[in-house]
Amino acid sequence: MVKGQMMTLEGIMGALLLFLVTYTLFQSSLVISPLWSEFSDAQLKQIAYDSLRILDGNSTRNDSLEGMLISLDSSFAPNQDFIQSLDRLIRPANYRLEIYWVNGSSIESAVLVNNKPTPEAVAASRIVVLKNGDLSPSSPFYRSTGKTYTPIVVEVRLIVWRA
Numbered sequence: 001m002v003k004g005q006m007m008t009l010e011g012i013m014g015a016l017l018l019f020l021v022t023y024t025l026f027q028s029s030l031v032i033s034p035l036w037s038e039f040s041d042a043q044l045k046q047i048a049y050d051s052l053r054i055l056d057g058n059s060t061r062n063d064s065l066e067g068m069l070i071s072l073d074s075s076f077a078p079n080q081d082f083i084q085s086l087d088r089l090i091r092p093a094n095y096r097l098e099i100y101w102v103n104g105s106s107i108e109s110a111v112l113v114n115n116k117p118t119p120e121a122v123a124a125s126r127i128v129v130l131k132n133g134d135l136s137p138s139s140p141f142y143r144s145t146g147k148t149y150t151p152i153v154v155e156v157r158l159i160v161w162r163a
Contacts, residue, residue, distance in 0.1 A: 041122050044093060048124035048160040051089040055082070056126055065128050065156055069099070073138045076110040083113070096121075096159040101141060101152060110140070121161035128154045 056065045063085040068078045078097070086095070097113040132150040135142045141152045 041120065044160050044162070045122040045124060047090065047093065048095075048122065048158045051086065052124055052126040052156065052158055054089060055085060056128065065126060066130065069128055069130060069141070069154055069156075070134055070139070072112075072140060074140055076112055076140070078112050090160060092163055093160050094163040095161075098157045098159070100155040100157065108140075117159050118161045121159050123157055123159045125155050125157040128156060130154060 052065070055063070055068075061067050062071065062079050062081040064082075068082040071079050076099075086097070094115055094117075095113065096111070096115045096117050098109060098111050100107060100109045102108070130141060130152040132141075132143055132152060135152070137144075141154065143150055143152070
């Protein structure tokens, strides 16, 4: 009888020990898992991609990516129509807007909206192709090649974070 009670206690203690180890293992993996914080980042990244896609749709208007790039001068200040459209699409998040392009053999860059991102910021980019004939000589992208259909490729990078 004592031997049977001892085996029952050993079985119960073993089951409790296994339960405790399993509980500790699952509890620690849920706390450490990075997937919880990535969920909001995925939403922000999708908002940034969608905003750039929408702004790239109307190429003839001032509030489009192409219209904004064509109207840029050496001050790199985007027009107010574009800024208002972007603000409406991104709100309530905050953003930084940068552009990159190739000038000869070097890569040039400029910051159009200079807000300081947080460490949780995400980026999305869109490529816009401009024609040299559409640009004025005061444009930073203008090339005096004499050809009106020389393509100028500009990457527009939108960095977004929660305000």
